[in-house]
Amino acid sequence: MKSVVSKLGLARAACTISAMAIATLVVPVPAQSAEKLVIASFYPVDKVSGWDGLMKAVKAKYGDIDIEIQVTPFDQYLPKLLSQIAGGDAPDIAAVENTPFPQFAARKLLEDLTPYLEKTKDFNANEFFPSLLDRYTIDGKVYGIPYDAQPFGLLFYNPKAFTDAGVKAPTNDWTWEDMRKAAAALTNADKQTYGLCLSNNDINNWQYFLYSGGAGYVNDPKAPTKSEINSAAAMESSQFYVDLMNKDKSVPSFNTMTALGGADQNCPNLFLHGKAAMMLAGAWKSVENPQAFADLGVKVVMGPVKDLSKRVYPTGGTAYAILRSSNNKELAWKFITEFLGKAGYEAAYSEAKLGAIYPPAYKPSFDWYAKQKITFVDTLQPNADMLNYVRFAPYTQNWAELQSKCITPNLASMLQGEADVKPTLDAMSQCIDGSLAN
């Protein structure tokens, strides 16, 4: 009896395993559609408002195209893309962030879009913000179409906090000193409220002061050969930021923001909960949470700079590119013109909450958007004005690695006030020069 039971048990186990295996085998592999477009992105582009409207417009114009979105987290995006390309299963279109773009270009993964731009009516290279398109242009050839136009350094402010404290509201002509005085007046240690916070990661927050203080990382951001991170202007800029945090205490300290989970997310929390009167951020922060900004009655001006005659603001952003390995380049291009053209932005706006969409890099769309009603902030004109003064991170294939190796290890102690600015920047400069020379 026991042997029968154990035989039955083993037989049952074997059948179960076989059934499971067969069940997975018979799940049908979707048949390849004749017209299929695969889009890879590091963010859920199909969940950004306006996507459904855009799809309707694309299908109405080009027929029933099967569009597949592949979302891979940012950190794994390039390795996954490279695996797909090597395995012959690459997408047609890829979202490319500005910082890793040099790696994509160096690996010759991207299609030259210049001929496409030249032959397409109503979607030309000169219709994009030049500073943005330039990032994705190499030797006169365009490899990526910029998606958004969002410099970092918009000064969002809470008008009520200013009124209550009797402080004059910010203007587009504010300098650092104006901001410093106002931040000090708006800081209240007893109530744990700050005058100002910066909403980005540590390096990018510091970079704001570097650029707006007339300094920079390298001699030529487009073709860097030498570090300038320890210039006199860089030292002054860094010292200013350090003093705001550690002397004035009008900006949450490095340690406080780190303990609270990072400035990137926590600064908006502080600002929207009335714990910070001003916030330096990019337009995307308001687009992602428009209702909270509307509820607070937030207003916006251009970020203050040290010298009004030398405005520079850091910017990042995303471009969309067609991969060289694509078999659907023409269709991919048609999709890009719809997605990044006016039709795409009109579709996005029609579905957007309170009119909040990422400001587009395509000028006809941008100008159209500027005329539409928005209620989440008072105006986005400062964002447009700042686009005349933007600068990207240095164009090197390994800028992310360079930052990790040369900047990040020393930055924390400098921002905490534990290390002096000059020796810290000197060490960073030496390291960057060494890496650029290799």
Add this chain to the structure above:
Amino acid sequence: MHRLTLRAVLVHTALIIGSASALMPLFWMISISFKLPQDIFTMPPSWLPETVTFENYQKLFSSIPFARQFLNTLGVTTVIVAGQLLFSSMGAYAFARMRFPGREHLFMVFLATMMVPQVVTLIPTFIIIRTFGWVNHYMGLIAPYALGSAVATFMLRQFMLTIPVELEEAARMDGAGHLTIFFRIILPLVRPALAVVGVFAFVFFWNDFLWPQVVINSEQMKTLTVGIAGLASSVYGTDWGVLMAGATLTVLPLIVVFLVAQRYFIEGIQITGLK
């Protein structure tokens, strides 16, 4: 008596401290999963949520197709573990009990494959899977792993070597062949080892990230680790409460598996001890 009591107290104190430090991150993860966003990063930190909320769990199910990804992970992991146990035990039996020319050398070569990192075989495996049309398919997740592994084969072989040969010889005298000996004598005796291997395999493949990340493209087909990674590394910020809610639900089955398989670990230790 006093010395024994003092010793017991000291040992237990050390064990309690060790257990507490090991369990603390788990407790913190669960605590955050029930906190409001503004309560997550308070200074000083609060161990318990001031206001208990299930909002994070609700957002989790609307942010990603969590239930579907959970079932994907459960199904794929179960099939892989079953396949690994079956085929690795067969391989272990061959290396432990069957005599054939070059057996030891073949076993060394087989073991040497453990030294090859996964990234090295990533692209060739992807090309093979793509050739079969299994990209973004369950078979793409299962096929590379379900036919056994060097680690599992090694562990089971070592355990099988401890089983007396006499049992096998007696069975042969009764007319049993390899299949009968394997299924009716060896397998029941290596149950503790199978449980250990099964648990390790379950944990490994439940947590596997790199291969599912590469071979799966659509949200509906993703496994939990890949789905939750999307919550963690969004360019525009991390919703920690939702992430911790996802992590809590992801780790639950592993805890259940460990609790169920506990007695097999102990049984395995006892049997080894008796020998």
